[in-house]
Amino acid sequence: MGVNSQTSSVIDPAEWVEYAAREHPRRLFLRTLAGRQLSYEALREQSARLASALLGRGVASGDRVAARVEKSAEAVLLYVACLRLGAVFVPINLACTPNELDYLLCDSSPRLAVVPPGERDMLAPLADRAGIQCLETLGADGNGSLPLFHVHGLCAAINTVLASAAGILLLPKxxxxxxxxxxxxxxxxxxxxxxxxxxxxxxxxxxxxxxxxxxxxxxxxxxxxxxxxxxxxxxxxxILERYGMTETLINASNPYDGPRVPGSVGPALPGIAIRVTNRDSGTVEPKPDVIGTLEIAGPNVFAGYWRDPDKTSAEFTADGWFKTGDLGCIDRDGYVRIAGRVKDLVISGGCNVYPREVESELEALPGVAESAVFGAPHPDFGEGVTAVIVPAAGAVLSEAQVIESLSMRLARYKVPKRVLLVAQLPRNAMGKVQKDALRAAYACIYRGS
CATH class of the missing domain: 3.40.50.12820 (Rossmann fold)
Known part of the structure; x- marks a missing residue:
């Protein structure tokens, strides 16, 4: 399935669906390996019915709809129905544990939560407490995987297909x-x-x-x-490599027509500005090829973090640029190169892992006094989530025991691939854990994996 050169000139997702159904009613929008097919005409009709059903359950424009669903045609229909209604689609990874699910639902406060068969009764106490309606899905034809709970899969992939009246072959994983x-x-x-x-x-x-x-x-x-x-x-x-974030969608891209440079994510997209600032002073670096902190401005940048004005304020500069937390430089041709991250975010197999979340779970385990989580180079996953822990006095711990305990509280991709026991963590004069020293010490831990 490919991209059609004739696209809608509007940016309203609801109109994308109407345009494609009007101009190309029989063109396939989606098909699955199980044989499910949706034409654009069927997409318009079925997503409209689903949007009407959401309205009937009290979902209005601006309301959140939490979706903990299998990767399937039905999940895509639910997403498109939310787009047409103006509701906020809140995808939740099926790998989330009950502990994580509780947090996500309480934080997002959805009007409606769509969950797999059998989970409605389990979530009833939480739903009653938070005032959430729970609706169970029917069985679906796939396994949960990255694209339908990842901003790229939803916005950069599905939205692009809708806007260009193209088609999707949806693989289960x-x-x-x-x-x-x-x-x-x-x-x-x-x-x-x-x-x-x-x-x-x-x-x-x-x-x-x-x-x-x-x-x-x-x-x-x-x-x-x-x-x-x-x-x-x-x-x-x-390969065309590009650079995006949840907070900004796509910022830079190697060109479709033009040189695609290995090790670079290409120049900033039209209408988007990327600058390099000095990590210590915050001043803009005027020269090319100087590594510093990347900051972004443009219509693609999000408004702020949900219900967290303090974090929002901290992540924007006084003149309105978003601090990406990434280190990089811009060469003489305007191509951006990513050198690393200021923030501790670990990207393992394309999935974001926040070290502090894993550290909190580690330090909640009996016998763990301190912990530090970081990413180490991994030949398959890009980065492997790695943990170093200091046992409490007299505690007897093993790597296998710790990993097993975390597996019951965290999604699989967040669980460290290695847990190393040490006597103390490296710290600077201010007492802050030196994760750069840990990354350097364990840079080869996955070599040969």
Whole structure:
């Protein structure tokens, strides 16, 4: 399925659906491996019925609709129905534990929560306490995976398809053999670096397998230069790498027509400004190729963090630029290169992991006195979530025991791949844990994994 050059000139998602259904009623919007197909005419009719059902349950424009659902055609319909209604779609990863789910529902305060079969009774006490309606879904044809709870999958992928009246082949999850088999039926593949490293491990990735493809896109985490170069050698395709964030969507991109530079995420998109500032002084770096903190301004930048004015204030400069927390530089051609992160965010397999959340769970375990969580280079996931803990006096802990305990409280992708026991954490003169020292000490821990 490909992108059509004739697109709607408006930016209203509801009008995208109406335009495509009017101009291309029989064109396929979506199909699944289970045989489910939705034309644009069917998308308009079924999403309208679903939007009407949401209205009937009291959902109005601006209300939140929490969706803890399988990756499926029905999940996409629910998302489109929310777009048409003006409701806020709040995707929740199926891997979330009850502890995490409780927090997410309480924080987002949705008017309605759509949950898998069998969960309604489990969530009843929370729903009653928070005034949330719970609605169970019917069975669906897939497994939960990254795209439908990730801002790129929803906004950069589905919205782009809607705006261009194109089509989606919805796979239940990423599997190398399945992906290679279905490349002949699509023209664009959007993946994270982990997808590309795994594809390169299969001998089936070659020029013949990718002959039908028009574009390969990489995002969510830095793409290793070696991966970029090897993919080109095997397929004759140059991966288009770009740079985005949940708070800003896409900021910069290597060009579709023009040089795609390995190790770079390309220049800023039209209408978006990216600048480099000195980490210590905050002044703008006037020279190219100087690494500093990246800041962004433009219509793509979000308004602020939900119900957190203090964090919102802290993450914007006095002149209105958003502090990305990323380190990088801009070369003489305007291409942005990401050098690392000021913030401690770990991106493992394209999924965001916040160290403080994992540290809180570690330090809640009996026998753990202190902890530090960071990302270490991983050949498959880009970064591996890694924990260092200091046992309490007299406590007897093991790596396997700690990982098992965390697995019951955190989603799988957040659980550290290694837990190392140490006598003390490295700290600076102010008593702050030196995570740079930990990253350096354990930089090779996953080598050969």
């Amino acid at each position: 990423f599997e190398v053999r399945s992906a290679l088999q279905h490349l002949a039926h699509v023209t664009v593949f959007m993946g994270v670096p982990t997808h590309y490293t795994r594809l390169l491990q299969d001998e089936g990735l070659n020029r013949e397998a990718t002959a039908h493809m028009r574009l390969f896109v990489s995002g969510s985490a830095p793409l290793p230069i070696e991966t970029h170069q090897e993919f080109l050698r095997r397929t004759d395709h140059v």
